[in-house]
Amino acid sequence: MTSPFRALPSVERVLEQPAIVDLARAYSHEALVGLIREELQGRRSAIAHGGPAPTLERFVESVCMRAAQAWEGFPRRVINATGVILHTNLGRAPLSAAAIHSAAQAAQGYTNLEYDLEQGERGSRQAHVDAILRQVIPGAEAGIAVNNNASAMMLGLAAIAVGKEVIVSRGEAVEIGGGFRIPEVLAQSGAKLVEVGTTNRTYVSDYAAAITEHTGALLKVHASNFRVVGFTSAPATEELVSLGRERGIPVLHDLGSGCLLDTVQFGLAHEPMPQESIAAGIDLAFFSGDKLLGGPQAGIVVGKREMVQRLARHPLARAVRLDKCSLAALTATLLHYVKGDAVRDIPSWRMIAMPLPEVRRRALRLRRAIGPGARLVQGKSTIGAGSLPGETLPTWLVALDAAGAGADALAARLRDGRPPVVGRIQDDRVVLDPRTVLPDEERDLARVAREAMGKG
Ligand SMILES: *Cc1c(COP(=O)(O)O)cnc(C)c1O
Numbered sequence: 001m002t003s004p005f006r007a008l009p010s011v012e013r014v015l016e017q018p019a020i021v022d023l024a025r026a027y028s029h030e031a032l033v034g035l036i037r038e039e040l041q042g043r044r045s046a047i048a049h050g051g052p053a054p055t056l057e058r059f060v061e062s063v064c065m066r067a068a069q070a071w072e073g074f075p076r077r078v079i080n081a082t083g084v085i086l087h088t089n090l091g092r093a094p095l096s097a098a099a100i101h102s103a104a105q106a107a108q109g110y111t112n113l114e115y116d117l118e119q120g121e122r123g124s125r126q127a128h129v130d131a132i133l134r135q136v137i138p139g140a141e142a143g144i145a146v147n148n149n150a151s152a153m154m155l156g157l158a159a160i161a162v163g164k165e166v167i168v169s170r171g172e173a174v175e176i177g178g179g180f181r182i183p184e185v186l187a188q189s190g191a192k193l194v195e196v197g198t199t200n201r202t203y204v205s206d207y208a209a210a211i212t213e214h215t216g217a218l219l220k221v222h223a224s225n226f227r228v229v230g231f232t233s234a235p236a237t238e239e240l241v242s243l244g245r246e247r248g249i250p251v252l253h254d255l256g257s258g259c260l261l262d263t264v265q266f267g268l269a270h271e272p273m274p275q276e277s278i279a280a281g282i283d284l285a286f287f288s289g290d291k292l293l294g295g296p297q298a299g300i301v302v303g304k305r306e307m308v309q310r311l312a313r314h315p316l317a318r319a320v321r322l323d324k325c326s327l328a329a330l331t332a333t334l335l336h337y338v339k340g341d342a343v344r345d346i347p348s349w350r351m352i353a354m355p356l357p358e359v360r361r362r363a364l365r366l367r368r369a370i371g372p373g374a375r376l377v378q379g380k381s382t383i384g385a386g387s388l389p390g391e392t393l394p395t396w397l398v399a400l401d402a403a404g405a406g407a408d409a410l411a412a413r414l415r416d417g418r419p420p421v422v423g424r425i426q427d428d429r430v431v432l433d434p435r436t437v438l439p440d441e442e443r444d445l446a447r448v449a450r451e452a453m454g455k456g
Pocket residue numbers: 148149150151176180221222223224225254255256257287288289290298299385386
């Protein structure tokens with residue numbers, strides 16, 4: 001009996017197969033040989049564990065699959081049918097057409113990123129975003145944008161309070177998700193956390209009592225992704241500001257979301273806004289670019305000019321600076337607020353503002369395109385990214401009949417689609433929420449759903 005190891009093809013033999021010859025047109029010989037060797041290695045160890053040797057066809061198929069996985073771009077487009085508008089795992093906010101155009105232009109060629117065209121000399125990458133932030137947030141003396149809000153906080157605390165104590169309410173020394181814990185960020189920045197009050201109630205007198213000669217800042221944190229309900233109390237921003245003024249201590253506010261529009265107009269609870277913090281006299285307000293602001297990943301700091309400049313000049317600023325494509329997308333996104341067309345042009349606001357009859361029309365269209373096995377049910381969409389926890393928007397969902405396969409199996413087949421579709425399971429059924437599906441994705445969504453339901 002010949003050894004099953006001997007049934008494995010040689011590298012040369014595999015390279016001659018038509019499917020591999022096709023691959024060789026797109027990828028280098030070395031890359032392909034590496035991939036074939038990896039597959040051979042895997043097969044050898046399978047055989048050593050008692051597995052059978054594959055046929056040549058199977059082997060070639062496996063190499064092609066390996067190539068598809070290894071050389072596919074990342075991240076891949078997926079259709080978000082979860083109804084979670086700012087889904088952190090799916091990349092948060094989709095960009096507006098203007099932001100995409102702007103980022104593509106910055107990517108394509110050279111730009112005046114750090115070049116002053118009038119003077120013909122080096123310029124600042126922050127000057128433009130500073131000017132737009134001052135327009136969008138009245139009263140902000142200056143603003144800068146960095147890599148994300150976590151790094152903005154790190155930079156802010158390092159620049160303002162290194163080696164000093166930062167006073168935070170015990171109810172706000174929280175973990176935001178994804179391992180962003182206020183106490184740890186403080187520790188990393190070189191500042192020392194001093195917690196005051198209790199989880200549910202903290203008074204301005206608690207902050208006042210904790211102030212010493214070592215105090216570097218008072219920090220207010222918006223507890224984005226959880227809510228303490230019932231017997232709660234926290235000082236108004238204005239109270240903290242006047243305490244800070246009295247004692248000569250900077251007051252910082254981590255807002256999380258960067259919500260520049262009042263969410264009450266969409267039937268949601270009120271999400272704190274940077275405009276309100278600045279109006280209350282906060283020294284520095286910190287927020288994300290890709291949560292309710294609806295732009296690219298970024299961290300934004302606005303406030304008193306002298307303090308913003310301290311951040312801009314700090315050595316960490318260079319380490320957390322924003323790249324040209326994100327900066328282009330961010331300024332284009334902020335311009336929507338200047339022009340007053342944010343709700344119309346920024347996809348996440350459009351999704352939040354989508355009237356229920358429109359959601360229902362889209363759900364009906366989707367149900368029709370999928371055909372038998374799909375039906376309409378009522379449900380709820382959520383905001384996501386830790387913004388407005390517990391708040392929901394009424395929606396219409398398309399529930400899919402798994403035809404005996406089970407909801408988990410159907411959801412897995414949807415994720416395996418081209419493009420992958422991520423739905424949600426509700427009452428043991430896979431449901432698709434049209435609110436978070438971009439209009440030009442509807443056809444693909446219906447096709448992938450039909451295929452996953454075994455209707456080709
Ligand atoms: C989300 C959030 C952060 C982190 O922001 P990123 O832009 O994701 O880094 C920090 N603080 C609060 C309160 C948040 O909600």
